[in-house]
Amino acid sequence: MHVAIIGGASTIGSTVAYTLASADPTFEITLVDKAEEPAWAHAVDVTHSVFHTVDAPVDGETAGSLGTVRAVGADEIGDLDPQPDLAVFTAAAPRPDDATDTDAREAELEANRGIVDDVAEQLRSIDPIPILVMTNPIDRITYRLWRRLEWPRGHFLGYSLSETARTAHRIGELRDVDPETVYCPVMGEHGNGIVPIFSKLRIDGEPATLSADERADVREYVREIPFEIAKRRGAAETSRWVTSAGTSRLIRTIADGGSGDTGTPVCLSTPVDGEYGLSEGCLSVPVTLSADGADEILEWDLADDERERLAAAHERIRSDLQL
Template structure:
């Protein structure tokens, strides 16, 4: 599969490329970035990493035109990270970047899938969908890190290894996230957290972003996002049937339409194969509805701010 990574010279973009090269699926990876020297540096380095992989993948530098015939476009371009308390502060600035990249695809014969890593991912995807630049079934947003942090928090509270924990975070990638405590398992068996344990998990998950940004390191979740996005792309290439949490625009699933939020999905070579519908508790259903309303409101504000320019 031809995978074009826009923002490929950044930490996340290059991490995605590295993890793809070490995966089992074969990809033609094209890095695109506005920083030519950094782009060449990463390309030269990654060319040598190809020999460490298990599949005959390739990597090269390219231009935005490479996206026109890509199977998957990974969008990780964004404004530089700065001190903040919510991803929402980047909405307007990152919308400009996303629009400059995806609007031309909407005017072309592009038939690939777009995997958006740029934040805040839910209102951005909703905005892209409503602009009709990319079809619903070919528009996927990365939200896996929320579920990974939930699994880490649960593992710490229960004093087990994160590999043994299966837990899911749906809803908004941010303040409107919805943890599915009703589906937590450890070693494949249902697990229940008491009030104290759940409070510890909630604190860990709800403060992770603020604690990390407060370090003022200038970097985002490079390794986790790179690894997670590569696994999603490999799942598309191999049509493995693996279920991932991802921001997608449902068509009535979970009682939600026309708004992109985190849902469990199966991915295929042409994008979203299907959305998996689970039974949720009343509180979880309410959380999903509230998350959709938050995203819809953020998208409306974005439309208003861009129209006034």
């Protein structure tokens, strides 16, 4: 599989490249960035890391199956041969040092609209492919990119799996269980309007419930922890480790043909067209994946308050759409 990371010289882009190459060194990875020198440096460094990933030295047959990591300029994506099978959109304007609270989302939207339009112009020269959007604010950027390209909506996937990991972590703390035993999907907005679906909560495979206070605690934790990380580590760093791990997991699922055969959905931001009574805009909804992106949006039977929160998140997102 050939993955193009648009904004590959960025903190997130380069970390995704490293994580993906470490998880599966057979991937072809191209870092696409106007900052060609840093992109080249990341590509070479990740290439060297594969030596240890595969426990080199290996035999010639194994070596022949490994992919490559390279870098190209921002205007060269249409000339890539072969064409990418999937693109990761991480291109973004530099974050100011004080972008460490929820107010940063509005500034990010204003700064990144033009970048979306420039990248869309470059992507028009290739055939439609799945695009995993990681540029904030993710729901708004995903929608704008879809409207600019007018490719099938299932190709557009806004990344939101970090919320799922954070939700599981906090529930694990509250219930004194391993977070890896917790299943609680998260719908809604990537930001203040997260909607953990507590009605589907499972701990070690068994249905579980949380009190109203516990549910409020989880929502607050998931909303605030990325900004707390940014305050302590610096806005430019962001939550790159959980983000790159989740992204790598999604890409490998798509590369394997998707999740449709297993029926296991993931919640990702994709354009809605009547699902849950919502139209226009993008927000995280449960989807099954295929090699082409979102194969199907599943309409779960939600609790009343979950449906109300989802509608409120949708309205927040729609209010910011300027096309």
